[in-house]
Amino acid sequence: MRTVHPLPAVRTVRTVRNLGILAHVDAGKTTVTERILYVTGVTYKRGEVHDGTTVTDFDPQERDRGITIFAAAVSCDWDGHRLNLIDTPGHVDFSDEVERSLRVLDGAVAVFDAVAGVEPQSESVWRQADRHGVPRIAFVNKLDRAGADLDTAVASIHDRLHVVPLVVQLPIGREDGFTGVVDLLRMRALTWRAGGAAYEDGEVPGGLREEAGRRRRLLEETVAGLHQAALEEFCADGRLTEATLRTALRDLTRTGEGVVVLCGSAYRDRGIEPLLDAVVAYLPSPLDVPPVRTAADPRQPFAALVFKVAASATGRLTYVRVYEGTLRKGDTVLDARAGRTERVGRILRVQADRHVDVDRAVAGDIVAVVGVKAAGAGATLCDPAAPLVLEPPGTAEPVVTVAVEARRSGDTERLAAALARLVEEDPSLTVRTDPETGQTVLSGMGELHLEVAVEKVRRAHGLEVGVGRPQVAHRETVVRGVAGWVHRHVKQDGGAGQFAQVVIDVEPHDEDFVFVSAVTGGRVPREYVRAVEAGCRDALAEGPLGGHRVTGLRVTLTDGATHVKDSSEAAFRAAGRFALRDALRAGGTVLLEPVAEVTVTVPGDAVGAVLGDLAARRGRVTGQSARAGTAVLTATVPLAELFGYATRLRGRTQGRGTFTARAGGYARVPDGVR
Known part of the structure; x- marks a missing residue:
């Protein structure tokens, strides 16, 4: 039987794990999170998605729809470690919520359905984690379902994600008869009784010993083929010790060369404790990730990244990941990008929709702060005496739009304020006024994304809102190149003149936009080259075919000319904008x-x-x-x-x-x- 050790009185950064739970919708991600909270003693009753009693899916829309919509942060203690978990959405429309979460995480647990294996959104979130360099372990869930098969699920992980799965468990029983797992590192059987609160640790059943031995041998061979120290021991002794395996699995997880695979059934409370052990053993602490200035040192100047903003009964909550230094209640911090200071009134340890006041947050912590009035997602908060700008998470461009209007004319201003707050909380939403129709247009990542956003306005602000038919966001691109396009920008208005001449080539390209300078002999100075690129980017906003954004092209600046007095960055920016605009018209674009x-x-x-x-x-x-x-x-x-x-x-x-x-x-x- 497993004993849960309390968190040490003095916590070090080494004992912190900041991790996300990632999965395709309906893979059981939220149930895994709820069982983690139950096993670690945070909750005393199992939360169920179908009953609407989960801790992390606390928003009324999440409970009505039975899916995760908003990333929720919770904390728990396991084996002397503090685990800060973020339960992320699994639906494709909310992938930007996943993106913002991954930016501040050090590791992740990817949950897969034992019947379906790797599903489309599983693959998408895996690629997102790849871009952020987030180490992962895998948990194959729902082994109690009809048709569940660990080997088939593992094969899909190998074939679709192109990673080396390192399977460390063997299921005991199949489908409805699934009762536990064999730990292949310790060669022990872990079994759970129906409704039991803890597992039993015993001998491997006789009928599984041969298969367990074969799989342990396969694990050793695979690890030895990827890890130099393990290979040396394997060649010398013909086997790997448990200690060597653990060290090698930890190293391979953190480099991404292999993915540890565990299995279980979260709904039936089977496999959660070994999963928590794996989180502690294999996923990195804040000290193991690339440092900002130093390796997550609480003594350094404060630096944190804002990754989420939300409204609550306690006011505006600004969620931050602290990378360096210590933040104390009442501190004044600098919003580095905006260049303004903010005062932190409260610091909150977050348990989904519940909050606990704390006096300080240190490097490695994920907390919410109250009092920061303007900093949005992606902002850097830092010590005013040591300015620093952290790379913000990327934001995808919206692809679906709807026109929205207040049913009552007197609610127009209230609707505008509600939409502004909505965009502040979710940067993947945009609001604009259509210049031709005067309508307010809300844009997002999908039909469901917009439905949720409009419903949030209705519920939170009590507004009656009319919604138009969804429309997709088109783009334009070039299909044939234009070579040697010349544009001369000359302007005289009585004062200082403007002169710039540019020659550009335009051609199709796989990437969104690429700008290259091939100018020789200094005919266009470097600062003017940058201005030409900025002007070309300006021209991408509206294409000649229908005013849509232009994508998929490469622009090469091949030549140009300057005037000793009248040339300036502004002149070359205008020349770049007009040159590309006219070249696109001449070459033509397609929708x-x-x-x-x-x-x-x-x-x-x-x-x-x-x-x-x-x-x-x-x-x-x-x-x-x-x-x-x-x-x-x-x-x-x-x-x-x-x-x-x-x-x-x-x-x-x-x-x-x-x-x-x-x-x-x-x-x-x-x-x-x-």
């Missing part, structure tokens, strides 16, 4: 539309109807396979054609079909389609 990669799971007898419907929606089927008596179809479909698809799919499959989608970039709109 692009956002597309989604869709995975549809349907009964076998409904495949024909679903394929026909996908074709009618201009979908391109990319794959078809069978899984547990159902058909799984993958297709690329224009995002505009997916509005209302969930209802249509249920109708064509008698309610048995489901689908998931993830962003698939942009594709050219066929001629005749607008």
